[in-house]
Amino acid sequence: MNPNNTGTIEINGKEYNTFTEPPVAMAQERAKTSFPVREMTYFLDGGEKNTLKNEQIMEEIERDPLFNNDNYYDLNKEQIRELTMERVAKLSLFVRDQPEDDIKKRFALIGIADMGTYTRLGVHYGLFFGAVRGTGTAEQFGHWISKGAGDLRKFYGCFSMTELGHGSNLAGLETTAIYDEETDEFIINTPHIAATKWWIGGAAHTATHTVVFARLIVKGKDYGVKTFVVQLRNINDHSLKVGISIGDIGKKMGRDGIDNGWIQFTNVRIPRQNLLMKYTKVDREGNVTQPPLAQLTYGSLITGRVSMASDSHQVGKRFITIALRYACIRRQFSTTPGQPETKIIDYPYHQRRLLPLLAYVYALKMTADEVGALFSRTMLKMDDLKPDDKAGLNEVVSDVKELFSVSAGLKAFSTWACADVIDKTRQACGGHGYSGYNGFGQAYADWVVQCTWEGDNNILTLSAGRALIQSAVALRKGEPVGNAVSYLKRYKDLANAKLNGRSLTDPKVLVEAWEVAAGNIINRATDQYEKLIGEGLNADQAFEVLSQQRFQAAKVHTRRHLIAAFFSRIDTEAGEAIKQPLLNLALLFALWSIEEDSGLFLREGFLEPKDIDTVTELVNKYCTTVREEVIGYTDAFNLSDYFINAPIGCYDGDAYRHYFQKVNEQNPARDPRPPYYASTLKPFLFREEEDDDICELDEE
Amino acid sequence: MNPNNTGTIEINGKEYNTFTEPPVAMAQERAKTSFPVREMTYFLDGGEKNTLKNEQIMEEIERDPLFNNDNYYDLNKEQIRELTMERVAKLSLFVRDQPEDDIKKRFALIGIADMGTYTRLGVHYGLFFGAVRGTGTAEQFGHWISKGAGDLRKFYGCFSMTELGHGSNLAGLETTAIYDEETDEFIINTPHIAATKWWIGGAAHTATHTVVFARLIVKGKDYGVKTFVVQLRNINDHSLKVGISIGDIGKKMGRDGIDNGWIQFTNVRIPRQNLLMKYTKVDREGNVTQPPLAQLTYGSLITGRVSMASDSHQVGKRFITIALRYACIRRQFSTTPGQPETKIIDYPYHQRRLLPLLAYVYALKMTADEVGALFSRTMLKMDDLKPDDKAGLNEVVSDVKELFSVSAGLKAFSTWACADVIDKTRQACGGHGYSGYNGFGQAYADWVVQCTWEGDNNILTLSAGRALIQSAVALRKGEPVGNAVSYLKRYKDLANAKLNGRSLTDPKVLVEAWEVAAGNIINRATDQYEKLIGEGLNADQAFEVLSQQRFQAAKVHTRRHLIAAFFSRIDTEAGEAIKQPLLNLALLFALWSIEEDSGLFLREGFLEPKDIDTVTELVNKYCTTVREEVIGYTDAFNLSDYFINAPIGCYDGDAYRHYFQKVNEQNPARDPRPPYYASTLKPFLFREEEDDDICELDEE
């Protein structure tokens, strides 16, 4: 009856309609996957053992009634704050009892299902703990553990760095810590409102203690910003300590589960021992010892950046799974009259919108793992360092420097990439992507702060760009540089490299393309830098002039890193059965990256205009190839429906049924009249018009 | 005392600190503007009369207690829905009493301050009304007006097009309207769950009537999708009519003020007269007359698109104002030791992040006005059309076609641009951009649905691209084409044009650059199209193969349109005093657009690699120039603090004071213990550990 044949689909002689077909279509799609999905999961997780552990933890979370997320998207700020507190309490028990690696896995999984809880825990275990461990002595760390910081008993720490007037520029913080020699105390003070500590996660409701960043002032001399532990609330009744004012920062774009607050200190006295003294020391007489390298002090800040690269993969995989599953069951428009409508995944344009993002999400994982491992190795070295081991110290210092710049670029571009994935996958789901119950809106609002906190992405990128130029300068002087920029050494051979008819599907050639592009940008910027210095500018001024170039350098260098790490991980770790499917993704990622930035390759002369056509054809080709196994690729992420938490992205593909059901469960059919019917709607809609009450004038 | 000199600033011999300086800095910045801001406002508003009217309406809104937005960002879904209803009721009174132009102005202004209210009104006055006026006869229109549709008395209309399973593909909708000759009625029915009307704004709480898109079936023959008016609720008690089921769609990413619902029809009988019969007619005997051109039926859909281009400007100007004002008072990092920290607006990189967006927001206005005028002219022609005026009909049909494709591309790229403006300006404000009280989060969540509804942006773009290829095909056959693509006529002269040493600051050259780029893309795609047709594909199939090219074509063509319209409006309307400031913006916009898409111009050979360096230098140069007068450019938008609704973006620049105050007003200092202290926090944080209760075994 319907000439557009939109309603009915025949599969193996059986008829389905728009409502009943999706799960059948999903089963068909799933059957297309030719590679062993389970093996892909092991590859992604770094081995079967990890997969099994993840699955165990996922089950524990899902079964716990406290982690039921059925009404997650309908909670208001007050409700989500309380629930988050309960979840934090529950999770802290695991921290006490379980091995560190399991805890990390659990947190990472929670981070997919409930970003607020993840962060509220992170405020204490990541930021507070990290600062005390990273900048306190072993004795100090032990002291705060003995007070309850280890298992959150009579203790909850927060991290007071940012002020209303200062964020990125730590050196500009204005809170003061003046040493009072008479009493052997520091006096912590907020000089004016713009120096109020601001945004402090955990401060508004939870924290009993905080690490404070404040200017150390001894005998009138300002030693710059150092870290101190300050007690905020009295133990047991949770009232504020004398001299502490705290307010609630209230509504945020997202992450309402975290109780961000502001803190003002009014001449709060703390014992001298509360200065965290691993690097900076003040003795009873007010003698001050400064650290050998400022960056060591902030080493703990790297932790967050490294884990954000990994979070970007975790959250990205959730949303690319939803959009690709939906694309496999959603039909819209028929391209051939009389034929059923086309699945949107079969539109070449839709493939181009989503499949490069799938490849990107895979790529993020490889690089995050690589940098994560580098980070762990460096931290171990740092912990093992003997106080008088000069050579060892130098090595650690240079590793930390490398980590700083690598993690800066990676944090920035991964968190942006993930934001982009959430945004683009939402749009790829049309109107249903805008439903609260499919999770995109909430996740975007929660996610994007990752681009701002723990190092604003733009500032990180600029500083990564600065480090790249510094490396090039070092190389020119014959000094050693870190691994991440070692390709710059071969720069002279690369500078004028061209494709020259070589294959654009050869990983080596693709990596080379990116090395040429990155190398040229960095070296051109370095030329300019040296010229500016020659003209008498100081380093800061010269870098300022080159900010746009620094951004570009960091961008292209980081993309190179992602591409190289992807190919290299396939090379070293992928079994035969999954090698080709992984290569297809990696090639798609590298080629699409070139297409997106084609001006770069044309400009550098590595490619000619006709090569860009080839790149486009290849992107199309790999889209077509990857499209066939999208369900395999996304199933390999191994997220259960609990973690997906979006009815249109359910495993079984029965999207309309789950979605309709979800909407109705959360909004049970009640009175067709809204709650404000009597108060507002009725008096308006069913009003009687009043006559204009004009007094008649006797004008005759 | 502070070697970084971050805290204090000296201005005219007087010292200010981080907290007190901002308003002084703002006054200084404001004084820099060299052009007459008021004249710029007139230019933007299209004349002094419009400005005065806008100001009058703004004052009326601001003073109305019902429109007080002090706690806007803290309202939950239930509260915002009720408030929105009250505001809709209030605004409907203006619709009754005021001239159409004033109403439009009022709605547009409301759209800046409260997008939900704007849309909830729009559901009736835009969508329902538009459909009845556009596809009903004059008698039918009059009938529904007489029922109360004109002033929302005992009448509230909604618009039921989309179904759970179908959105963009109107032709695939599955709701049926079967003509029952016996009773002279249509029977409206929802055949299965996926055919449930979905997303219908106003359905859940408010609507008494709806326009339904349903398949017209007469004597077993399916005539495709037509529009019908159906009553949903009984008048006076607001209960559901027999056969109507309605549910609440609940939580959305944003726009919670609108009561979107789903509707199922179970054999609902409506009189034959409820088919909207301007184009499609069914008589008593079941004879069906079809319209001359399907597109005329959907002509009313263009209204929304045209106004969305204008909305993009309206909302974009609010957020670019906030970010630029903040950038003028926020200091972070000192570039020269001992000097005060730098205002972030003075970082070249920050200028590049924001100033091209400022130019973009200006550009949107020029094009939106131009297309708006074209639209009004066409609608007038359409209304004046005599039934037997063949020539007139042809002209209108060709105008409507042109409007369809122009408005499609413009709607897509403007709404995306505005989303980008909100997102990037938020990031430019660092952490404070994430505060609920600065409005970015709410606005983004509310805004982005504009990219999806009333024509999904991607689909619109593809269809605009299709129209461009069709125009090129027509041109090749010597047929006439619309104004918007007339530059394709000169294509042969342009195809191989190069910059050839001409100035990149000559508007003519810049417009030519974009015409060459757009022309080449369109013509290459047209070559491919003709080749595919030659190979035996039908048009749909050929267009499918060329989807990526269609997207590119629409993108570049639309950018050309924005650039050309900007220069031309300056040329024809700007007085001397504001000409240069406007040109600076337009040049920045055109040059930055080239830089962003440099691959395009290199590929087409219009520019050479060294020209790209010139473009970059010029972008830098115009950023520096425009930077000096940013406060003037943004003040010219003439939005009061009420419409800005972001303390960090206030007119007086006293950002920290307003922000601190706002946060504390909305979150008054109460108990330092959270509401869930007794229930959740205390039992956890102050728990006594239980001993592990292990039964001792007598194992000896």
Ligand SMILES: Cc1cc2nc3c(=O)[nH]c(=O)nc-3n(C[C@H](O)[C@H](O)[C@H](O)COP(=O)(O)OP(=O)(O)OC[C@H]3O[C@@H](n4cnc5c(N)ncnc54)[C@H](O)[C@@H]3O)c2cc1C
């Ligand atoms: C939800 C949330 C939770 C947070 N939790 C905590 C917490 O628990 N503890 C804590 O201490 N902090 C916390 N923060 C603060 C966060 O770390 C800062 O917001 C972040 O570091 C950015 O600093 P800022 O906001 O001061 O931005 P700014 O440094 O003021 O930057 C503003 C803008 O200017 C640009 N800019 C600045 N300097 C330069 C330059 N030199 N060159 C070019 N551009 C420049 C930036 O890119 C940015 O766009 C939180 C923030 C948020 C939003």
Ligand SMILES: Cc1cc2nc3c(=O)[nH]c(=O)nc-3n(C[C@H](O)[C@H](O)[C@H](O)COP(=O)(O)OP(=O)(O)OC[C@H]3O[C@@H](n4cnc5c(N)ncnc54)[C@H](O)[C@@H]3O)c2cc1C
């Ligand atoms: C908040 C809200 C309010 C709304 N209010 C109303 C209302 O009052 N009345 C009403 O009738 N509707 C309403 N809508 C529905 C809205 O108009 C539709 O969601 C919109 O038209 C998109 O249709 P869809 O969701 O079915 O997406 P689909 O058409 O299913 O598209 C899904 C995805 O597939 C892609 N795609 C589809 N076809 C193709 C193709 N041929 N080629 C390439 N890609 C393709 C699209 O780009 C999109 O990314 C509302 C929606 C929302 C979110």
